[in-house]
Amino acid sequence: MSLDTQQALTELTDVELSALDAHWRAANYLTVGQIYLMANPLLTEPLRPEHVKPRLLGHWGTSPGLNLVHTHLNRVVKARGLDALCIWGPGHGGPAVLANSWLEGSYTETYPDVTRDAAGMARLFRQFSFPGGVPSHVAPETPGSVHEGGELGYSLSHAYGAAFDNPGLLVACVIGDGEAETGPLAASWHSNKFLDPVHDGAVLPVLHLNGYKIANPTVLSRLPEAELDDLLRGYGHEPIHVTGDEPAAVHRAMAQAMDTAVDRIAAFQRAAREDGATERPRWPVIVLRTPKGWTGPAEVDGVPVEGTWRAHQVPLAAVRDNPEHLRQLERWLRSYRPEELFDEHGAPRANVLACVPEGTRRLGSTPHANGGLLLRELPLPPLERYAVAVDKPGATLHEPTRVLGDMLQDVMVATADRRDFRLVGPDETASNRLQAVYAASGKAWQAAVLDVDEYLDPHGRVMEILSEHTCQGWLEGYLLTGRHGLFSCYEAFVHIVDSMVNQHIKWLRTTRRLSWRAPVASLNYLLTSHVWRQDHNGFSHQDPGFVDHVLNKSPEVVRVYLPPDANTLLSVADHVLRSRDYVNVVVAGKQPCFDWLSMEEAGVHCARGAGIWQWAGTEDGTRDPDVVLACAGDVPTQEVLAAAQLLRRHLPELVVRVVNVVDIARLLPDDEHPHGMSDFEYDGLFTADKPVVFAYHGYPWLIHRLAYRRTGHPNLHVRGYKEIGTTTTPFDMVVRNDLDRYRLVMDVIDRVPGLAVRAAAVRQHMEDTRHRHHVWIREHGTDLPEVADWTWNG
The missing domain is CATH 3.40.50.970 (Thiamin diphosphate (ThDP)-binding fold, Pyr/PP domains)
Incomplete structure (x- = not known):
């Protein structure tokens, strides 16, 4: 279905149209004010350079479209008593969403110092993209948000995630035509094949085609409408088009589009929930075409801005220094007729707020955007039910x-x-x-x-x-x-x-x-x-x-x-x-x-995060260890235990400590990570002066980075993955990366003082076994029997 601006001209009354337009103009005014102003928020005096921020940051281009969507979502949510959430995908549209949150009162309820009057408006303006203030994009600080603006490509998958198992929720998702070019967004259109109309809520994508990214046209905006419709229908959606640049006509078309989309969604859900329909719905998508930087300066310094890529960020960049830019900014701000939108105290007038829902139905106040308010404890069963006997x-x-x-x-x-x-x-x-x-x-x-x-x-x-x-x-x-x-x-x-x-x-x-x-x-x-x-x-x-x-x-x-x-x-x-x-x-x-720990032992060991496996080493409490064999990961643990077993057999006089690390952050100092160990704890576990041979699951330099400040770091030798791989046998993977048990034994001999000469024959035997391994796998295609059939018998 295609709704052009002519088909919908009679859908809104003049009173409704006036209220919607007033809300939209107010949001646009507040958006521009945040980008530019640090004083004189209501323009009660002529605009002067000192009223303007010294550093202008923000993105105007996408904001008028976001404000339009917000205005019309307000209308449909209030009229139908909906619970709704909106994901704001386009880049740095922060000032638009902040403007709407302030208008509806959610922002002041969250931040009471930003009052809904002239003083609060001044704070709202000054804090935007200002030191000590708020970011230029939709961020965690923004009430009603669960999506970081500028996370290019993730908005639609976030919207579906929010809708799953939320049967009463409508999740609107504004998709920028720039982000629509990304791989993540392209794949996420298929999410409708996973949306259950019985148990899930609904997602209403709004594809905002304003024509440009930072400096280039967008692909979808340049497709012929029929080709774009084919693409969206191929994804499983039925497009509803809203196109134009004349505000009144666009308001009427947008209201019609929203009503049509919500009616269709309700009909699909009713058919599935009440009539048992099983056919996958063809969910609606609104395609909104409005100019980039709509209602902003048409030209600046003799070049077109509105409707071009030049409107992407700050259309008037030299306002403090260029008197003509300052005059243009004032004309731009006054074009929204702020005196009609805000009373003498700076509060929004009743007409501006006529479309705004109340309480938690406001988009900035929905608990679905502050999910911890709705979170329940997960019913986890007792672990003993699944524990393996050890x-x-x-x-x-x-x-x-x-x-x-x-x-x-x-x-x-x-x-x-x-x-x-x-x-x-x-x-x-x-x-x-x-x-x-x-x-x-x-x-x-x-x-x-x-x-x-x-x-x-x-x-x-x-x-x-x-x-x-x-x-x-x-x-x-x-x-x-x-x-x-x-x-x-x-x-x-x-x-x-x-x-x-x-x-x-x-x-x-x-x-x-x-x-x-x-x-x-x-x-x-x-x-x-x-x-x-x-x-x-x-x-x-x-x-x-x-x-x-x-x-x-x-x-x-x-x-x-x-x-x-x-x-x-x-x-x-x-x-x-x-x-x-x-x-x-x-x-x-x-x-x-291999199963190493009972459930009780596992719980204690995991709570500790790292600990000595007394049964695996040869410490008896009468001597300090000669060497520490440390491990993190399942395969490294097996190789360390096999190495400990070899050392026990070939060098029984050696005192070996085995340390297993489950929580890798334990290796960090306690002032760098909440799970980190103090130097006292670390030295007690790994010693301050003994060789430590550490078999690690991943890239070995990570362990060095985590432990580089420790006293014993010069004694730390880490084995791990060295980006050497191929299709081979399981044990050959560890041999190729020098993580195998034989290499670990050789490392011990190389690092414990006095062993290089005394244990030379043992070292040679380990090296010979590695060579025999290479020959064996190439002949038999399997690992050495003593490796494949190895068991712990410590």
């Missing part, structure tokens, strides 16, 4: 993630009625051994189903799409609106969301400093199919660097865990699923792994 270390093997899958199945069962837990991942749930969850909930799916398909469920809460970006966006939107979840992913490919997790970490760090933001459930990653067991897929699937990336970020937000066996994984999973306001990265294997 009578002695290393006697049995289990697949850790398969054990975790049994626990997650029961979490799915426990949340079946309340529907506030989802498992997301890129087509890897079964591959990652978590398929037990399918017994409790199938895979969300609204497209065609064939006889050969398994576990597809229109009401499922397991989310699988081969787009890590979309998985991340869904889960972020879900968590930020008050629910719980887990993201399971191959370790090598989680890097695809590096920039997205950056933004989420920044968001959480900022919200921790905002008293009005209630804590939300943590973003939890389970990274498996990891580097050391991607021997079959090869080099392209071998990359453990996500941990390095995350540990570069805000220490009060990030946590990284490397549980070495099934019971420690259960303990860590229980902890992270209960936590709030963190990004937790858990790296665990899916292949059979």
Whole structure:
């Protein structure tokens, strides 16, 4: 359906049109004021250079369109009594959303010093993009927001995440035509194939085509309308067009478009919920075409601005120094007729607020944008129900993630009625051994189903799409609106969301400093199919660097865990699923792994984060250790224990301490990370002067970076992944990267004083075994029998 401005001319009364236009003009005025002014907010005197900020920052180009959408969402929400949330995707549209929040009163309720009068308006203007103020984009400080403006490409997946399991919520999503060119956004259009009209809310995309990015035209704005419609219909949407630059006509068309879209959404939901309809709806999308920088200066210095890329940021850049620019700015501001919009005290007039809903239905006050207010404790079952029996270390093997899958199945069962837990991942749930969850909930799916398909469920809460970006966006939107979840992913490919997790970490760090933001459930990653067991897929699937990336970020937000066996994984999973306001990265294997600790021991060890495994070393309390063998990760742990066993056999007089690290941040000093150790603790664990041979899951330099300030750092030698990989045998992966047990024994001999001569024969035997390994795998295609059949017998 195409609604041009002529078809809808009679839909609004003159009174309604006047009120909508007044609200829109007020929002535009406040937007321009934030970009430019630091005094004289109501223009009660002629504008002078000193009224203008010395440094002009902000983005005008997208703001008039955002204000139009906000105005018309207000109208439809108030008229129909809707619960709504809006995701503001386009770049730095912050002043527009702040303007609307101030108009509706949400901003003043959140920040009482920014009153809804002339003094408060002056504060609103001055603080914008000003030292000690607020950012130029929609940010955590903005009431009603769950999306960082400028997170290019993530808005639509965030919107769907917010809508899942929120059956009464309408999530509008304004998509900029610049961000519409990104890969994450292009993939997220397919989210409608996962939206359950029975249990989920609805997403109303508003594709805002204002024609330009920073300096170039946008692709979608230059497509012929028929071609754009074909694209959107191919994605599963039915477009409704609103096009124009004459305010009254656009208001009428936009009102008609909103009513049409909301009517269709209600009809689809009613058919599914009351009539049992199962056909996937063709959900509406509004295509809004308005000029970039609409209602701003048409020309500046003789060149066109409105409707061009020049309107993207600050159209008049030399206002303090150029008298003509100052005159243009004043004419621009007065064109909105502020005296009609604000009373003599600076408060919005009644006509301006006629379309604004009340209470929590205001877009700046919805609790769905402050999800911690809605969050409930996750009903986690007792871990003992899933714990594997460990009578002695290393006697049995289990697949850790398969054990975790049994626990997650029961979490799915426990949340079946309340529907506030989802498992997301890129087509890897079964591959990652978590398929037990399918017994409790199938895979969300609204497209065609064939006889050969398994576990597809229109009401499922397991989310699988081969787009890590979309998985991340869904889960972020879900968590930020008050629910719980887990993201399971191959370790090598989680890097695809590096920039997205950056933004989420920044968001959480900022919200921790905002008293009005209630804590939300943590973003939890389970990274498996990891580097050391991607021997079959090869080099392209071998990359453990996500941990390095995350540990570069805000220490009060990030946590990284490397549980070495099934019971420690259960303990860590229980902890992270209960936590709030963190990004937790858990790296665990899916292949059979030795069971080292009982459930009770695992709980104590994980709470400690790092500790001595007394049973694995040869300390008897009468001598200090000669060497410390440290490990972090399941495969490094096995190699360290195998090395300890070799040392016990070949060098029985050597006093060996074995230290396992689960919480990698424990290696940091306590003044750099909340989980860090004091120097006293660190030296007690690793010693201040003994050689430490550390087998680490990832890139070895990370351990050096974390521990470089420690007294014993000169004695620290780290083995890890050195970016050497291929398709080979499991043990050959560790040999190629010098992480294997034989290399670790050689490292001990090389670093313990006096062993180089005394243990030369042992060292030679270790080196010979490595050579024999290379010959063996090339002949047999399998690992050496003493490796493949190795067991712990300490």
